[in-house]
Amino acid sequence: MTTLRYLLAGGVLAFAGWAQAGAGKLQETAGVTQVEGSGGGGLVPWATLSGYDTRDEWSSSVFMTRVSLPDYRLQVFGASASIYDRLELSLARQTFELKNVPFGEREINQRILGLKARVMGDIVYGNWPQMAVGVQYKELENDAIASAIGAQDTDHGTDLYLAVSKAHLGVLWGYNLVWDLTLRATKANQFGLLGYGGDNNDSHEVMAEAAVAALLSRQLAIGFEYRQKPDNLSALEEEDAHDVFVAYLPNKQFNITFAWADLGIIAGEDNQSGAYVSLTGYLW
Amino acid sequence: MVIPMLRFLKLCSLLVLLACLPACQTQPTDDALYHELGGMEGITRITDNFIYEIGFDKNIVRHFEETDLDRFREKFIEQVCELSGGPCRYSGDSMVDVHTNMNITEAEFNQTVDLLIAAMNRSGIAHPTQNKLLALLAPTRPDIIYQ
Numbered sequence: 001m002t003t004l005r006y007l008l009a010g011g012v013l014a015f016a017g018w019a020q021a022g023a024g025k026l027q028e029t030a031g032v033t034q035v036e037g038s039g040g041g042g043l044v045p046w047a048t049l050s051g052y053d054t055r056d057e058w059s060s061s062v063f064m065t066r067v068s069l070p071d072y073r074l075q076v077f078g079a080s081a082s083i084y085d086r087l088e089l090s091l092a093r094q095t096f097e098l099k100n101v102p103f104g105e106r107e108i109n110q111r112i113l114g115l116k117a118r119v120m121g122d123i124v125y126g127n128w129p130q131m132a133v134g135v136q137y138k139e140l141e142n143d144a145i146a147s148a149i150g151a152q153d154t155d156h157g158t159d160l161y162l163a164v165s166k167a168h169l170g171v172l173w174g175y176n177l178v179w180d181l182t183l184r185a186t187k188a189n190q191f192g193l194l195g196y197g198g199d200n201n202d203s204h205e206v207m208a209e210a211a212v213a214a215l216l217s218r219q220l221a222i223g224f225e226y227r228q229k230p231d232n233l234s235a236l237e238e239e240d241a242h243d244v245f246v247a248y249l250p251n252k253q254f255n256i257t258f259a260w261a262d263l264g265i266i267a268g269e270d271n272q273s274g275a276y277v278s279l280t281g282y283l284w
Numbered sequence: 285m286v287i288p289m290l291r292f293l294k295l296c297s298l299l300v301l302l303a304c305l306p307a308c309q310t311q312p313t314d315d316a317l318y319h320e321l322g323g324m325e326g327i328t329r330i331t332d333n334f335i336y337e338i339g340f341d342k343n344i345v346r347h348f349e350e351t352d353l354d355r356f357r358e359k360f361i362e363q364v365c366e367l368s369g370g371p372c373r374y375s376g377d378s379m380v381d382v383h384t385n386m387n388i389t390e391a392e393f394n395q396t397v398d399l400l401i402a403a404m405n406r407s408g409i410a411h412p413t414q415n416k417l418l419a420l421l422a423p424t425r426p427d428i429i430y431q
Binding site for chain 1: 394395397401412422
């Protein structure tokens with residue numbers, strides 16, 4: 001039922017994009033799609049919006065991401081619409097599989113509704129960076145694990161963020177360089193998959209996230225991201241996440257990102273690092 | 285206590301890296317880019333390829349219907365020559381004057397950037413050199429779009 005609702009919502013977004021679509025932005029400047037469905041980065045939401053639309057256009061996209069860790073597997077599907085290079089609306093569904101649990105609850109599902117507004121600036125043009133504010137409303141579909149590990153809220157949580165991104169043309173021995181800095185107010189445990197808040201802390205804390213990337217060509221980017229995470233549960237330590245990535249963006253219809261993501265310790269299992277693959281397709 | 289401290293240090297080092305980025309820019313000699321583009325001969329070749337690319341783009345070429353192409357060619361060569369540090373002075377009209385009433389959209393501007401990139405590719409200009417020229421042309425955008 002939920003999946004059906006998501007497919008419907010995705011269909012509506014795709015139609016909205018198709019109805020008045022555009023791809024007027026420069027190649028690579030829409031970035032890729034991050035793990036919660038917002039335009040980014042991989043782990044970090046950037047100030048860029050999810051589509052190639054300019055101020056006169058709409059665009060829409062769908063994405064899927066898979067992160068394979070030693071003890072877990074995270075799979076994410078979603079859709080996004082970007083409107084007049086101003087507003088981004090996204091829906092994502094995360095499935096977090098517990099690979100080594102023989103019985104009982106072996107899967108956590110979280111839905112994320114994202115909204116992002118570009119406040120000022122353009123990532124390429126002008127002296128100022130592009131700045132955006134966003135919200136990610138997260139809802140757990142099954143709260144058994146979040147309850148068992150002692151999360152304060154096992155139903156829903158809201159992240160608010162401010163992101164600033166800028167591309168500097170030709171500054172790195174002639175190569176273009178992009179950076180992003182994001183501040184996120186959150187109380188999500190492990191992105192929200194383990195609920196929101198805990199006995200250590202049950203209020204929103206500001207976390208810093210950052211990314212740097214070098215654009216090796218109009219189609220290829222390499223980079224690094226860092227995402228600070230809260231540590232709300234005294235029984236289950238949580239660590240910051242980081243990744244190194246290679247993104248291949250052959251055209252404005254499709255891109256694929258390969259990364260090595262290190263998510264640290266998750267629910268008592270340490271060294272959760274592994275391969276990250278993400279695809280975004282643009283519809284119009 | 286040790287772990288949060290370590291995290292903080294990691295983050296700090298990243299921020300320092302971000303802050304120093306503009307300093308990573310190498311300072312070239314004044315006419316280095318002009319020579320990288322192949323001097324007057326190279327810039328002329330890029331311009332001719334650019335005009336060729338525009339000619340095959342139905343959406344962009346309509347903005348050139350009333351353009352004196354010989355004049356455009358001459359002034360564009362001058363402009364790129366001057367911007368790249370070459371021995372020229374741009375003698376054309378201001379970017380605002382040239383583009384007034386053309387109502388060029390953001391998407392058309394970017395499409396034209398793509399045509400210039402294609403022209404530079406055709407002329408065998410290396411990617412880093414292309415970026416350096418694009419960086420010098422980018423500030424003209426506010427004077428060109430939606431005039």
